[in-house]
Structure formats: C-alpha cells, structure tokens
Amino acid sequence: MxxxxxxxxxxxxxxxxxxxxxxxxxxxxxxxxxxxxxxxxxxxxxxxxxxxxxxxxxxxxxxxxxxxxxxxxxxxxxxxxxxxxxxxxxxxxxxxxxxxxxxxxxxxxxxxxxxxxxxxxxxxxxxETPDLELHDIDTENIRILIVDDSSMSRKHIRRILEAMEIENITEAGNGAEAASLIDQHYYDLVISDYNMPEMNGQELVDHIREQSGQPGLPILMVTSESNENRLAAVQKSGVSAICDKPFTTESIQSLLQQILLDLST
Structure with a gap:
C-alpha cells in the first residue's frame, strides 16, 4: 500500500x-x-x-x-x-x-x-503494520511496559513494538497503575506518556528513580507537553529519551534501537 x-x-x-x-x-x-x-x-x-x-x-x-x-x-x-x-x-x-x-x-x-x-x-x-526491525537486539526476551491513559495511543505503540517482534508487552492506564506493576514485576523499558490522571509521567519517573526496586529502569517519555520547564525537569530526572506526540514510526524505532542497544551492552 x-x-x-x-x-x-x-x-x-x-x-x-x-x-x-x-x-x-x-x-x-x-x-x-x-x-x-x-x-x-x-x-x-x-x-x-x-x-x-x-x-x-x-x-x-x-x-x-x-x-x-x-x-x-x-x-x-x-x-x-x-x-x-x-x-x-x-x-x-x-x-x-x-x-x-x-x-x-x-x-x-x-x-x-x-x-x-x-x-x-x-x-x-x-x-498498515509497518515493516520494522531492531538490529543486534534479542527482542524475544525484552519486557516493556506501556503507560498511557489513551487506549488508542497504547494500541498504536503496541502495534509498532509487535512489528519489531517484541511480544512481552504490558499496558497501564496511568502512572499509579504502572508504579504498582513496577513494584511487582521486572521490566527492561518503560514507555510513558506525561499528562495522565492520578500520577503523571514526572511523578512516575520520580517513583521509579527514588522508591522502586528498579531505579535504573530505562524510560522513554512520549509526550505532547510543550512547557520547557516541565520537559527540562523530566530530562533532568533521568529519562532515556523524550519523543513528541504525535510521533512517527521512524522516531520511535530509532529511539528504541538506541535505548535497547545501550541496555544490551
């Protein structure tokens, strides 16, 4: 097509x-x-x-x-x-x-x-399901948590991940739900929205870095937030990367390639 x-x-x-x-x-x-x-x-x-x-x-x-x-x-x-x-x-x-x-x-x-x-x-x-591939990464054993209060956004990100042959994917509808999952399970990467009810992306990052048993967990923030001070605070808190929403498939693929490659080395 x-x-x-x-x-x-x-x-x-x-x-x-x-x-x-x-x-x-x-x-x-x-x-x-x-x-x-x-x-x-x-x-x-x-x-x-x-x-x-x-x-x-x-x-x-x-x-x-x-x-x-x-x-x-x-x-x-x-x-x-x-x-x-x-x-x-x-x-x-x-x-x-x-x-x-x-x-x-x-x-x-x-x-x-x-x-x-x-x-x-x-x-x-x-x-269409995009034809995507991650190079030099064992996608079979990668565990990813998607956090977004928009079910459509979660589905879109899931489709991209599955096109990269990543199948071990968990979804959370807000930061509080994600924090609970992170406290109970191990993940290789969190892909999170910023603006969410109950616990926003910044609060989730703070929880992971300061209160969870996985303080070094890589985080990709996908956000429509335009406030530079807020974005600077998110960046300073230790996210691996920030991606604009809406996003292109190529941008997500490129960021995931780099984050997961760094994780495997």
Missing part, C-alpha cells in the same frame, strides 16, 4: 480551504477524497465510507474537531480510524485532548507539502 492508495474524508467548513487541502492531497496522488463541511454529516457517512483517515479542522459549525474524534473513539466501528487535525490553533488546552485521543498528526494552518507528506506517511504506518 502507498500513500496514493489511502482513502480520505476531509472535514472543513470553508469551501476555499476544502478545495485547497483537497488539491494538496491530490498532489500526493490521493484520489479517493470525500469532502464534508460539518461533523454530523461526517459521522453519518463514516460507517459506509470506511476511510483510512479523517482529516478535520478544529472549529466546525456544529461541533469541534475534538468532539468529532471523541465521537469516533466512542464508536466500536470507528474507533480504529486514523484521525488528523489541521488547525491554526496553538493552545495546548485545545490540542492536547486530540493528541491524547491518538491523532496520527496535527498540522498547522497553513502547512507545507512536506508537512502533509509526513502526516500521510504517519497515517500509512498507522493503517
């Missing part, structure tokens, strides 16, 4: 913007594009259309893009459909819920051809 084979539903209230974005998608070779101007019509069409990805503006006449993606995630038939946001909004309070819902990409408005290409490549990786 190639980018040109992806099917797209585009939700944009502005006719001018719909035409412009559709033209840019067509420039990537994508021909299967359905256009909508509001969320209600989109939700009605989705079960029949079954697109690979829904690309939406944040502000729609009848709901927000956040409302739209959450409606999709609450529907068993639609919850696995990839979602992408295109918006000029920069406020974390507006964007973070969409990141937490497992968006494959959030593009600025306006965006470049390269921005769109990378976002559609991320969509392709999400739709």
């Amino acid at each position: 190639n980018i040109k084979d992806l099917s797209v539903i585009l939700v944009e209230p502005s006719q001018t913007q719909r035409k412009l974005i559709a033209k840019q998608l067509a420039a990537l070779g994508i021909s299967h594009i359905e256009l909508f101007s509001n969320g209600s019509d989109t939700l009605q069409a989705l079960p029949t259309s079954k697109p690979d990805v829904v690309i939406s503006s944040l502000y729609l006449p009848d709901m927000t893009g956040t409302d739209l993606v959450f409606e999709m995630r609450d529907d068993e038939e639609l919850m696995q459909t990839a979602f992408m946001l295109i918006s000029s909004e920069t406020s974390l309070s507006y964007l973070d819920p969409i990141r937490q819902a497992g968006a494959v990409a959030i593009l600025p408005k306006p965006f470049t051809h390269d921005d769109l290409y990378l976002a559609m490549q991320a969509t392709l990786d999400y739709v």
Whole structure:
C-alpha cells in the first residue's frame, strides 16, 4: 500500500480551504477524497465510507474537531480510524485532548507539502503494520511496559513494538497503575506518556528513580507537553529519551534501537 492508495474524508467548513487541502492531497496522488463541511454529516457517512483517515479542522459549525474524534473513539466501528487535525490553533488546552485521543498528526494552518507528506506517511504506518526491525537486539526476551491513559495511543505503540517482534508487552492506564506493576514485576523499558490522571509521567519517573526496586529502569517519555520547564525537569530526572506526540514510526524505532542497544551492552 502507498500513500496514493489511502482513502480520505476531509472535514472543513470553508469551501476555499476544502478545495485547497483537497488539491494538496491530490498532489500526493490521493484520489479517493470525500469532502464534508460539518461533523454530523461526517459521522453519518463514516460507517459506509470506511476511510483510512479523517482529516478535520478544529472549529466546525456544529461541533469541534475534538468532539468529532471523541465521537469516533466512542464508536466500536470507528474507533480504529486514523484521525488528523489541521488547525491554526496553538493552545495546548485545545490540542492536547486530540493528541491524547491518538491523532496520527496535527498540522498547522497553513502547512507545507512536506508537512502533509509526513502526516500521510504517519497515517500509512498507522493503517498498515509497518515493516520494522531492531538490529543486534534479542527482542524475544525484552519486557516493556506501556503507560498511557489513551487506549488508542497504547494500541498504536503496541502495534509498532509487535512489528519489531517484541511480544512481552504490558499496558497501564496511568502512572499509579504502572508504579504498582513496577513494584511487582521486572521490566527492561518503560514507555510513558506525561499528562495522565492520578500520577503523571514526572511523578512516575520520580517513583521509579527514588522508591522502586528498579531505579535504573530505562524510560522513554512520549509526550505532547510543550512547557520547557516541565520537559527540562523530566530530562533532568533521568529519562532515556523524550519523543513528541504525535510521533512517527521512524522516531520511535530509532529511539528504541538506541535505548535497547545501550541496555544490551
């Protein structure tokens, strides 16, 4: 499957913007594009259309893009459909819920051809199981704990790990649950979100470093957090790496390769 084979539903209230974005998608070779101007019509069409990805503006006449993606995630038939946001909004309070819902990409408005290409490549990786490989690492015996309050994010990371032939994977929905698991079981790596209820990523790192029986446990923080002071505190606390959310498959693969290779040497 190639980018040109992806099917797209585009939700944009502005006719001018719909035409412009559709033209840019067509420039990537994508021909299967359905256009909508509001969320209600989109939700009605989705079960029949079954697109690979829904690309939406944040502000729609009848709901927000956040409302739209959450409606999709609450529907068993639609919850696995990839979602992408295109918006000029920069406020974390507006964007973070969409990141937490497992968006494959959030593009600025306006965006470049390269921005769109990378976002559609991320969509392709999400739709298809990527062909990934970790070199010089015994993946059969690697034990990884995924910590994220978004079930979609956990599933996406699990798919990537399984594509690397890592099968010993445990999931936790928040930091408190993860801390309990770490106190009871041994892991080779923790992949954690930052913004979580009950115990956030920073608090989980502190627990691992100061209170657990595995103070040297490698931690990959996958986060949408943009506050530089908070990120600096996380980095200072001893995480192995920080990865932006949404993330590309290649970025996760590269970070895991380095972290796990360091672990095995």
